[in-house]
Amino acid sequence: MLQFEQVSKSYPGGFVALDRVSFELQKGEMAFLTGHSGAGKSTMLKLISLIERPSAGRVVINGIDLSGIRSSQIPYVRRDIGMIFQDHRLLMNHSVFDNVALPLVIEGFTGRDMARRVHAALDQVGLLDKARCLPATLSGGEAQRVGIARAVVNKPPLLLADEPTGNLDPDLSKDIMRVFEAFNQAGVSVLVASHDLSLIARMRYRTMTLKSGKMINDGLLHSEEAQ
Amino acid sequence: MSILFSGRASGASDSAPGLLQKFVMGIVTHLRQAVSSLGELWRSPIWTLVTIAVLGVSMTLPATLHVLVKNLQQVSSSYDQSFEISLFLKNDVSETDIATLVTLLQGDRDVAKVRLIDKTAAMAEFKQESGFGEAIAFLDQNPLPDVLLVTPAQNQPAAAEALLNKLQKERFVELAKLDISWLERLAAIMSLVQQVVYTIAALLLSGALLVIGNTIRLLIMDKKAEIEVMKLVGATDSFIQRPFLYTGIWLGVFGGFLAFLVIELMLFWLRGAIANVTQLYQSGFSLNVLTLQEFGLLMLIAVALGLVGSYLAVRSHIKAIEPC
Numbered sequence: 001m002l003q004f005e006q007v008s009k010s011y012p013g014g015f016v017a018l019d020r021v022s023f024e025l026q027k028g029e030m031a032f033l034t035g036h037s038g039a040g041k042s043t044m045l046k047l048i049s050l051i052e053r054p055s056a057g058r059v060v061i062n063g064i065d066l067s068g069i070r071s072s073q074i075p076y077v078r079r080d081i082g083m084i085f086q087d088h089r090l091l092m093n094h095s096v097f098d099n100v101a102l103p104l105v106i107e108g109f110t111g112r113d114m115a116r117r118v119h120a121a122l123d124q125v126g127l128l129d130k131a132r133c134l135p136a137t138l139s140g141g142e143a144q145r146v147g148i149a150r151a152v153v154n155k156p157p158l159l160l161a162d163e164p165t166g167n168l169d170p171d172l173s174k175d176i177m178r179v180f181e182a183f184n185q186a187g188v189s190v191l192v193a194s195h196d197l198s199l200i201a202r203m204r205y206r207t208m209t210l211k212s213g214k215m216i217n218d219g220l221l222h223s224e225e226a227q
Numbered sequence: 228m229s230i231l232f233s234g235r236a237s238g239a240s241d242s243a244p245g246l247l248q249k250f251v252m253g254i255v256t257h258l259r260q261a262v263s264s265l266g267e268l269w270r271s272p273i274w275t276l277v278t279i280a281v282l283g284v285s286m287t288l289p290a291t292l293h294v295l296v297k298n299l300q301q302v303s304s305s306y307d308q309s310f311e312i313s314l315f316l317k318n319d320v321s322e323t324d325i326a327t328l329v330t331l332l333q334g335d336r337d338v339a340k341v342r343l344i345d346k347t348a349a350m351a352e353f354k355q356e357s358g359f360g361e362a363i364a365f366l367d368q369n370p371l372p373d374v375l376l377v378t379p380a381q382n383q384p385a386a387a388e389a390l391l392n393k394l395q396k397e398r399f400v401e402l403a404k405l406d407i408s409w410l411e412r413l414a415a416i417m418s419l420v421q422q423v424v425y426t427i428a429a430l431l432l433s434g435a436l437l438v439i440g441n442t443i444r445l446l447i448m449d450k451k452a453e454i455e456v457m458k459l460v461g462a463t464d465s466f467i468q469r470p471f472l473y474t475g476i477w478l479g480v481f482g483g484f485l486a487f488l489v490i491e492l493m494l495f496w497l498r499g500a501i502a503n504v505t506q507l508y509q510s511g512f513s514l515n516v517l518t519l520q521e522f523g524l525l526m527l528i529a530v531a532l533g534l535v536g537s538y539l540a541v542r543s544h545i546k547a548i549e550p551c
Contacts, residue, residue, distance in 0.1 A: 049459070051459075051549070051550055051551065061231050062231050062232055064230070064231050069230065072463075073230055075458070075461045075462060075463045075464075075466075076229065076230045076461065077230055077231060077461075078458075078459065078460065078461035079229070079460075079461035080229055080230070080231045080232055080235065083459055083460070089452075089455075089456050089459065090456075091453050091456060102456075102457065102460055103460045103461060105256075106457070106460060106461055106462045106463075106466055107461075108252055108253070108256060110252050110255050110256065110259075111255075150460065157232055157235065
């Protein structure tokens with residue numbers, strides 16, 4: 001459902017962030033994207049969510065070439081992609097409920113219908129009792145799970161996560177990964193960018209490794225390699 | 228509407244069955260944004276108050292001048308009866324001809340009233356008023372002509388002048404006279420004052436527009452992070468800008484109402500002083516205040532200013548904020 005075809009991205013000044021990267025993520029597949037910081041992981045995710053456009057090559061989602069998407073259509077594309085960020089990007093002066101409800105409000109949901117979906121999403125990440133809290137009162141792991149609830153509340157078919165465990169200790173990181181696994185088992189395609197190699201190796205999913213913008217490995221990552 | 232996944236149900240539109248329900252949901256969303264933007268204003272009270280004050284003051288001055296001009300016009304219109312054309316008739320006109328002319332003029336649409344002062348009556352009046360009674364008795368013939376006083380139907384100098392030119396051409400008329408030069412001057416001054424009022428109003432209101440735009444720009448900058456997040460989860464520009472437009476409308480509502488209050492207070496304060504003056508002059512002048520229509524127009528202009536000011540800010544700044 002997600003394809004990169006010889007995608008390159010270079011920035012003004014000559015820095016090449018991605019160099020002819022190709023891969024395909026199947027419907028319902030879960031995969032990790034790894035590499036050192038600056039290897040191009042974030043750039044790949046930005047190309048998918050149309051924050052950036054590729055310099056060359058094609059990014060295709062569900063058979064639709066993203067280069068044909070006009071800038072006025074970008075919001076509608078983003079509603080089909082759930083995004084999770086390292087700094088979780090919550091609205092700090094709104095409650096957990098309001099944060100999770102944001103994508104629904106944007107799509108025009110109101111009242112009981114909206115509340116039902118928000119509570120379902122919060123239940124999936126185990127934070128139903130925190131709905132009325134402000135994000136500032138949450139721990140790092142809880143805030144990240146609110147971010148996940150917001151990403152999945154309108155049931156997107158594709159989930160992207162950029163370093164979701166970057167600020168968390170190993171136990172919490174494992175919890176977060178379990179949440180992703182649960183969504184994947186429900187049929188959502190998941191792509192997680194992370195440099196936490198030991199965690200990835202233990203999860204035993206397809207892992208793509210980027211180095212200086214080039215794809216150097218695509219397949220299972222073994223614990224030995226991670227060491 | 229899902230672009231990438233055609234079969235995917237997305238948005239409230241797919242779960243809401245009826246058109247009516249969709250309409251109601253749209254109204255609810257708008258109301259929610261309107262109320263929450265009011266709350267946003269409450270959160271930064273100082274900037275809000277400054278902006279409302281600027282808008283209110285910029286609207287007060289032109290509106291006050293408008294009231295002033297309106298009252299001056301009322302005063303000058305009380306001099307309208309001096310729009311009287313004197314028709315001095317030729318000496319050899321017979322009484323029947325005069326009677327015909329009077330009936331003719333009374334039938335004219337442009338004429339409101341005709342009054343005849345015949346030469347005998349004029350002579351008697353002159354004798355009495357001038358103090359030349361003795362000298363006049365020596366005249367063997369009455370030198371005064373018959374005079375018709377014609378009041379035009381319309382009270383504008385231009386209309387009176389047109390009528391004057393028409394009457395001048397009448398057969399029995401020796402001379403037609405209308406003393407309107409001072410009225411013309413007054414009218415010219417009034418229209419000058421009116422134009423000055425409009426110019427000042429335009430300048431002040433464009434200043435207010437810029438201040439509103441700047442306040443909205445500050446609000447947008449303040450919520451930059453929030454706008455980025457909204458863009459990331461798929462909000463359209465129009466969805467993001469709507470609360471700011473409502474903020475502009477609220478600023479307009481409060482600013483317009485402030486201007487109204489200031490004007491009313493000022494008129495209330497002036498009323499006593501004006502009453503003193505008019506009593507001394509024994510005139511029936513009463514101060515005209517803002518009518519309901521004028522109040523409506525004031526509010527409409529204020530709200531329009533708020534909306535346009537915020538639209539100018541929103542259009543350039545919301546597009547510029549992109550997530551990275």
